[in-house]
Amino acid sequence: MMKYNVVSPSCSKLFRCVLFLPLFFIFFVASARHLEQVPEPSPRPAPVPQPSPKPKPSPSPGPTPAPEPKPCPCPSPGPAPTPSLPRPRNTTFPAIFAFGDSIVDTGNNDYISTLVKANFPPYGMNFPHGLPTGRFCNGKIPADFIAEFLGVKPTLPPYLKPGLTQEDLITGVSFASGGSGFDPLTPIVVSAIPMSNQLTYFQEYIEKVKGFVGKEKAEHIISKSLAIVIAGSDDLANTYYGTHAEELLYDIDAYTSYMASSASSFAMQLYESGARKIGFIGVSPIGCIPIQRTARGGLKRKCFDEINVAAQLFNTKLSRSLHSVAETLKNATLVYIDIYSLFAHMIQNPKEYGFDEIDRGCCGTGMVELGPLCNQFTSLLCSNVSSYMFWDSYHPTERAYRILTKKFVETDMSPFYDK
Ligand SMILES: *[C@@H]1O[C@H](CO)[C@@H](O)[C@H](O)[C@H]1NC(C)=O
Numbered sequence: 001m002m003k004y005n006v007v008s009p010s011c012s013k014l015f016r017c018v019l020f021l022p023l024f025f026i027f028f029v030a031s032a033r034h035l036e037q038v039p040e041p042s043p044r045p046a047p048v049p050q051p052s053p054k055p056k057p058s059p060s061p062g063p064t065p066a067p068e069p070k071p072c073p074c075p076s077p078g079p080a081p082t083p084s085l086p087r088p089r090n091t092t093f094p095a096i097f098a099f100g101d102s103i104v105d106t107g108n109n110d111y112i113s114t115l116v117k118a119n120f121p122p123y124g125m126n127f128p129h130g131l132p133t134g135r136f137c138n139g140k141i142p143a144d145f146i147a148e149f150l151g152v153k154p155t156l157p158p159y160l161k162p163g164l165t166q167e168d169l170i171t172g173v174s175f176a177s178g179g180s181g182f183d184p185l186t187p188i189v190v191s192a193i194p195m196s197n198q199l200t201y202f203q204e205y206i207e208k209v210k211g212f213v214g215k216e217k218a219e220h221i222i223s224k225s226l227a228i229v230i231a232g233s234d235d236l237a238n239t240y241y242g243t244h245a246e247e248l249l250y251d252i253d254a255y256t257s258y259m260a261s262s263a264s265s266f267a268m269q270l271y272e273s274g275a276r277k278i279g280f281i282g283v284s285p286i287g288c289i290p291i292q293r294t295a296r297g298g299l300k301r302k303c304f305d306e307i308n309v310a311a312q313l314f315n316t317k318l319s320r321s322l323h324s325v326a327e328t329l330k331n332a333t334l335v336y337i338d339i340y341s342l343f344a345h346m347i348q349n350p351k352e353y354g355f356d357e358i359d360r361g362c363c364g365t366g367m368v369e370l371g372p373l374c375n376q377f378t379s380l381l382c383s384n385v386s387s388y389m390f391w392d393s394y395h396p397t398e399r400a401y402r403i404l405t406k407k408f409v410e411t412d413m414s415p416f417y418d419k
């Protein structure tokens with residue numbers, strides 16, 4: 001069974017709310033100050049109609065379906081902490097596209113008006129040029145590592161960055177936006193780019209590529225390239241359990257079903273836009289990220305088990321709904337990619353991966369700092385960022401991201417190679 005510590009049932013919703021709101025308040029006040037310094041015009045396009053109507057919160061006829069028992073998150077022996085580069089394969093991907101949240105946002109939020117930014121030191125301190133780029137990390141993030149490990153290019157630029165060359169565009173970009181999610185409410189609360197608008201940008205991008213290489217070649221590039229989607233963490237951590245915005249309307253079973261149906265309609269829209277190799281990455285054990293330990297883990301800062309159960313519930317539903325969508329899509333590969341197991345294994349066996357610290361981030365106290373609260377003026381840094389699993393109170397370090405990404409690139413990419 002799961003090793004995670006169950007949150008005491010006496011910890012009422014009100015109590016959690018009282019604990020969590022001040023964190024958000026501090027975050028937003030600090031963010032607002034930062035925003036004044038970066039008055040960037042928002043290039044957001046008009047929203048496109050949302051495909052999936054919200055399911056009505058089930059006025060449960062009968063007992064609420066309990067989350068199915070989940071397999072133990074600990075997999076068989078973890079991979080070696082320093083695996084070798086994946087072997088080059090016969091077929092290459094002309095480009096990589098990323099959609100979703102801060103895990104794959106390589107800097108799009110720098111170019112919109114949002115509170116969710118990371119374009120100031122010490123973010124990016126280990127990035128090749130030592131510059132903050134808007135990545136929510138000390139260095140590279142999974143979008144970059146996927147592009148690197150698949151031999152496409154060392155980093156994946158953000159689509160909204162001005163001055164991208166034809167070559168930059170043709171080999172792929174990220175459309176992701178920190179703070180976004182499958183629930184359309186999630187990006188609205190923090191002014192991130194909704195998934196529907198990320199898709200609009202993708203379609204705009206395809207038109208640009210058609211302009212460069214012609215319609216036929218462009219369609220070929222899009223169909224051979226890998227589209228990676230990762231979102232859902234912010235829906236659960238911020239919208240459902242953070243602001244409690246949806247908690248009054250849905251039970252967690254209905255909410256995770258809603259997230260999964262929104263995700264599969266996104267998959268269909270990517271397909272309709274021409275993508276044929278599509279991978280969705282599931283949610284990690286977000287109850288164990290430092291800010292969740294601080295807000296919900298009690299004095300001992302244990303993992304917040306309830307959200308881990310929700311993450312697994314969502315992953316199961318995502319996997320199932322993608323599987324059924326995949327059966328209806330011709331000539332396409334649509335797969336679910338798990339990172340929950342490896343992430344949980346790293347948290348439970350940090351030494352195996354060379355991590356000394358897994359329950360606090362490297363930036364500041366590591367317990368609350370995120371976004372503007374992690375800054376060069378008030379935040380001292382840990383002495384060895386490589387020995388930390390988390391960079392800030394929400395996001396893994398570059399080294400943790402590298403290990404996670406290497407694993408799934410090695411084990412989950414084979415369906416995408418041409419036969
Ligand atoms: C490898 O790719 C080349 C073209 O790039 C092709 O001619 C060859 O048949 C492929 N080999 C295999 C084993 O698929």
Ligand SMILES: *[C@@H]1O[C@H](CO)[C@@H](O)[C@H](O)[C@H]1NC(C)=O
Pocket residue numbers: 330331
């Ligand atoms: C699937 O691929 C085949 C061979 O490339 C092609 O002839 C066919 O039109 C494709 N079908 C769809 C629905 O794209």
Ligand SMILES: *[C@@H]1O[C@H](CO)[C@@H](O)[C@H](O)[C@H]1NC(C)=O
Pocket residue numbers: 354355356384385386387
């Ligand atoms: C920093 O941590 C990494 C990973 O645990 C370790 O390999 C390295 O030796 C450490 N560096 C120092 C200076 O302690």
